Amino acid sequence: MRMTFKCWILGSFLLINSGLETPHGSEEGLQSTWSYDYTKYHPMDEIYRWMEEVERGNPGLVSSAVYGQTYEGRNITLLKLGLKNSEGREKKVIWVDCGIHAREWIAPAFCQWFVKEIVNSYKTNKKLEQMLQNLDIYVTPVINVDGYIFTWTNDSTRLWRKSRSLPPQGSDCYGVDLNRNFNANWGTVGVSFDSCANTYCGKSPASEPEAKAVMEFVGGMAKQILCFLTIHSAGQLILLPYGHPEISAPNYNELVSVGKAAAAEMKKVHGMNYTVGTSPQILYPNSGSSRDWARLIGIPFSYTFELRDKGEFSHLLPEEQIQPACEEAYAGALSIIAHVHDKTFTDGTLPNAAVTTVMGFNTVSGVAMTMWCTFMTVLLTAGISV
Numbered sequence: 001m002r003m004t005f006k007c008w009i010l011g012s013f014l015l016i017n018s019g020l021e022t023p024h025g026s027e028e029g030l031q032s033t034w035s036y037d038y039t040k041y042h043p044m045d046e047i048y049r050w051m052e053e054v055e056r057g058n059p060g061l062v063s064s065a066v067y068g069q070t071y072e073g074r075n076i077t078l079l080k081l082g083l084k085n086s087e088g089r090e091k092k093v094i095w096v097d098c099g100i101h102a103r104e105w106i107a108p109a110f111c112q113w114f115v116k117e118i119v120n121s122y123k124t125n126k127k128l129e130q131m132l133q134n135l136d137i138y139v140t141p142v143i144n145v146d147g148y149i150f151t152w153t154n155d156s157t158r159l160w161r162k163s164r165s166l167p168p169q170g171s172d173c174y175g176v177d178l179n180r181n182f183n184a185n186w187g188t189v190g191v192s193f194d195s196c197a198n199t200y201c202g203k204s205p206a207s208e209p210e211a212k213a214v215m216e217f218v219g220g221m222a223k224q225i226l227c228f229l230t231i232h233s234a235g236q237l238i239l240l241p242y243g244h245p246e247i248s249a250p251n252y253n254e255l256v257s258v259g260k261a262a263a264a265e266m267k268k269v270h271g272m273n274y275t276v277g278t279s280p281q282i283l284y285p286n287s288g289s290s291r292d293w294a295r296l297i298g299i300p301f302s303y304t305f306e307l308r309d310k311g312e313f314s315h316l317l318p319e320e321q322i323q324p325a326c327e328e329a330y331a332g333a334l335s336i337i338a339h340v341h342d343k344t345f346t347d348g349t350l351p352n353a354a355v356t357t358v359m360g361f362n363t364v365s366g367v368a369m370t371m372w373c374t375f376m377t378v379l380l381t382a383g384i385s386v
Contacts, residue, residue, distance in 0.1 A: 038113050039322050041105045044074075044149045047141055050112060051079055058119055060084075061132070068213020071165040074145045076213050081118055082136035083129065091133075092344055093225040094337055095218060095299075097140040100178050100210075100290065102147030103159045103315045104233040106307050106325055111141040111231065113326035114333065131341045135226070143210055144178055159315060161198050163208055171195040176202040179232075180286065181211040182293035185244045190279075190286030201288050214290060219297055226340040227301040228294035229333055234314045235283065236274045237306035238263055238332065241295035243279040243286035249295055258339050259303060262332035269328040272308070279304075301340050305329060 036050055055062045061081055068076040082091060098111035118137070122128045142148050146164035150157050162175030173196035180191045183205035187193070191201040206212040218225065240255040242248065249255055259276040266274050275282050279289075283306075294302040308317055308325040317325065 043152050067217040070146045072146045078140045083132040085133040091136050094137045095228045098231040099142035101161050102151045106233045106317045107231040108141045110326045176208050180288040181208050182290050184292035185287040188287045222297045225299045228299045231305045233307040235306040238276045239304040241292050245280035245285050262335040265335040266328040266332040270324045
């Protein structure tokens with residue numbers, strides 16, 4: 001009884017005194033270097049400049065890489081967020097991309113918001129700091145750079161969806177739906193072979209340099225990647241593999257469970273409902289998506305977020321909704337990332353395993369507590385007072 005009581009006292013003390021800090025940290029990470037309005041939509045030149053400023057202002061956390069060029073020769077650039085770990089071990093990877101469909105402006109706005117929240121809160125959020133020591137998070141604010149720039153031309157181009165590659169022979173219609181161009185059951189369902197259609201899937205899988213760049217870069221480190229998140233709009237959905245109605249992911253049940261947990265976290269923020277399921281279940285069948293491709297190459301968790309709204313504004317979401325839409329999406333993304341992190345960095349198998357999360361608090365893990373209690377039992381048996 002004496003030993004059990006002492007272990008309970010220690011556990012209670014650690015639980016009470018090691019709570020997870022609020023995610024609303026200091027603003028010094030970004031605001032000290034450059035004032036940037038995250039409640040506005042920004043053209044591509046401002047997003048490029050923002051990426052440079054974020055990297056310059058946070059050298060210990062943020063780096064950048066160009067991993068491809070668009071059809072018109074522009075850079076496809078990502079930001080990598082991660083902290084060094086003292087053991088120098090290989091880290092796992094989270095992938096987040098936005099702006100694969102040009103007209104979905106809320107998606108690039110979210111990727112910028114996502115980076116801002118991490119940069120501004122990781123120093124005061126021990127759980128987030130721990131995850132950044134174990135994970136590198138790769139964020140591409142805009143994949144379809146050419147198309148995104150084209151949507152800023154004038155009102156007549158605002159709802160452009162596809163890339164800007166040249167029309168095939170005999171056609172005068174530009175571009176390919178990049179989210180139908182990945183090598184995942186390509187061309188089978190939910191696509192068009194008419195180059196004038198918004199769902200035109202291209203001449204072949206990865207025919208477009210933008211899709212090819214993602215496939216080569218992500219495919220080259222697929223074994224390191226735990227989670228693939230691709231951000232779209234609209235509809236308030238969390239989609240999981242697969243878009244083909246006759247194919248099911250081997251971890252379908254877990255994908256649904258983790259997705260529903262994320263949707264629950266999103267609802268807590270502003271009361272907005274997000275529906276979870278495969279595309280055929282809750283939207284429509286499709287093939288050639290980056291989400292499906294990621295799961296097919298072995299990335300265990302792959303999701304498409306369809307952000308606000310449910311049809312009132314669709315792809316013309318007003319700027320006053322940027323902040324609430326991003327706040328709820330950030331809660332959902334962080335829920336999924338925390339799950340895959342904790343699933344991978346399990347008790348007693350990897351560094352930081354002595355600390356786990358229970359009901360939002362940092363506690364000593366069961367393994368560490370058992371070891372401590374065993375050690376204390378030996379001391380007490382030997383007559384050594386503690």
